[in-house]
Amino acid sequence: MYIFYFCAGNMYSAKWKKKYFDSYRRKLLDYSDKIDFASNDYLGFSKEERIKKILFNYKEEMVFSGSTGSRLISGNKKWMEEIEHTIASYHHVQTSVIFSSGYQANLGLLSSVADRNDLYLIDENVHASIYDGVRLSFAKYFKFKHNDINHLKTLIEKNKKQFEDIYIVIEGLYSMDGDSPDMVSILEMVDNKKVFLIVDETHSFGVMGKDHLGLLNSKEFGSQCAARVIGYGKAFGFSGAAVIGSEVLKKYLINFSRAFIFSTALPLYHYQLILHLYDEMIHRSENERKKLNQNIQCYLDYTKTNPMFSENFSPIQYYSIQDVEFSDLQQYIIDRGIFAKVILPPTVAKNKERVRISLHSFNTEQEIVHLVDTLKIFDK
Numbered sequence: 570m571y572i573f574y575f576c577a578g579n580m581y582s583a584k585w586k587k588k589y590f591d592s593y594r595r596k597l598l599d600y601s602d603k604i605d606f607a608s609n610d611y612l613g614f615s616k617e618e619r620i621k622k623i624l625f626n627y628k629e630e631m632v633f634s635g636s637t638g639s640r641l642i643s644g645n646k647k648w649m650e651e652i653e654h655t656i657a658s659y660h661h662v663q664t665s666v667i668f669s670s671g672y673q674a675n676l677g678l679l680s681s682v683a684d685r686n687d688l689y690l691i692d693e694n695v696h697a698s699i700y701d702g703v704r705l706s707f708a709k710y711f712k713f714k715h716n717d718i719n720h721l722k723t724l725i726e727k728n729k730k731q732f733e734d735i736y737i738v739i740e741g742l743y744s745m746d747g748d749s750p751d752m753v754s755i756l757e758m759v760d761n762k763k764v765f766l767i768v769d770e771t772h773s774f775g776v777m778g779k780d781h782l783g784l785l786n787s788k789e790f791g792s793q794c795a796a797r798v799i800g801y802g803k804a805f806g807f808s809g810a811a812v813i814g815s816e817v818l819k820k821y822l823i824n825f826s827r828a829f830i831f832s833t834a835l836p837l838y839h840y841q842l843i844l845h846l847y848d849e850m851i852h853r854s855e856n857e858r859k860k861l862n863q864n865i866q867c868y869l870d871y872t873k874t875n876p877m878f879s880e881n882f883s884p885i886q887y888y889s890i891q892d893v894e895f896s897d898l899q900q901y902i903i904d905r906g907i908f909a910k911v912i913l914p915p916t917v918a919k920n921k922e923r924v925r926i927s928l929h930s931f932n933t934e935q936e937i938v939h940l941v942d943t944l945k946i947f948d949k
């Protein structure tokens with residue numbers, strides 16, 4: 570359909586083309602020479618020399634070994650399972666299953682865990698991979714308004730009798746809004762008999778909770794979640810993800826999760842590196858965390874009287890935009906040496922267009938001031 574539009578050329582008016590082509594995703598560019606307010610590398614792990622050195626310490630065969638197959642065919646090693654158990658112990662749960670990305674983890678978990686007799690209730694602002702996983706299952710799903718506990722409660726009450734199991738799916742830290750759910754109220758609705766909870770901690774991992782390992786990283790909270798997704802592509806500055814939970818969940822996934830069963834396992838060093846990154850995160854990231862928190866405070870101080878800027882105490886912020894040419898705005902930001910992304914529908918809802926701002930431990934106060942001054946020119 571899109572190809573047809575691209576090829577249709579003269580059939581459409583210049584105005585039509587401007588409107589739609591402006592918001593199309595364009596060719597991919599490298600903005601690594603700009604000030605980074607776009608990456609999810611909140612703690613600067615991907616730039617950190619001491620972390621890069623970990624890679625070089627690997628034995629050659631480890632670095633260059635691919636896994637050679639899916640975990641169920643030739644790609645499994647005994648120590649991979651040991652690593653999964655160690656990861657689980659950091660998160661106070663029984664076990665974990667590593668997937669090659671957060672997208673795969675959500676797809677693999679959500680497409681398999683519920684069936685046609687079940688219902689998913691998902692926050693309307695969850696990531697695309699959650700929508701895709703839910704749609705791939707045979708379960709019905711409804712969206713509830715973002716962080717709206719009453720709406721969620723109403724949907725549970727209304728549908729309790731009709732469905733066998735109900736799965737609430739939320740995120741620990743929302744990737745476009747930078748806010749978190751009211752966990753106390755949500756956990757009151759979860760009984761683990763009829764109503765279960767699944768939390769994607771991809772963005773909260775590394776920046777929130779006990780040992781910084783996620784919003785629900787405690788024995789008490791963890792035991793109340795049917796599953797959590799821990800993404801390694803954000804605060805770890807790496808890639809991959811784990812689904813964490815019970816032994817029963819693991820058995821279930823290795824039998825029914827098609828994204829796990831029918832996909833080549835990550836290369837061997839990847840598992841080991843994930844373990845090293847946990848060690849860094851738990852034992853040696855205090856400095857980065859302190860700097861990140863200082864930068865969040867600095868951003869909040871500079872934006873506090875301006876309603877166009879978001880105001881969560883989190884590394885994810887945004888600047889609301891209305892009535893501007895989005896492509897001109899994006900170019901303007903880049904021309905001022907800043908890499909921050911204009912986010913448009915369908916990634917966010919219509920009229921919720923924004924410049925997403927990712928704050929990092931390595932940003933400086935001057936950079937934050939420069940960013941705020943650049944954006945506030947567009948205040949309405």
Ligand SMILES: Cc1ncc(COP(=O)(O)O)c(C=O)c1O
Pocket residue numbers: 670671672673675696698740744769771772800801802808809810
């Ligand atoms: C909440 C959430 N879950 C999952 C993903 C997908 O993770 P990955 O990039 O590792 O595939 C993302 C990516 O942005 C995300 O924001």
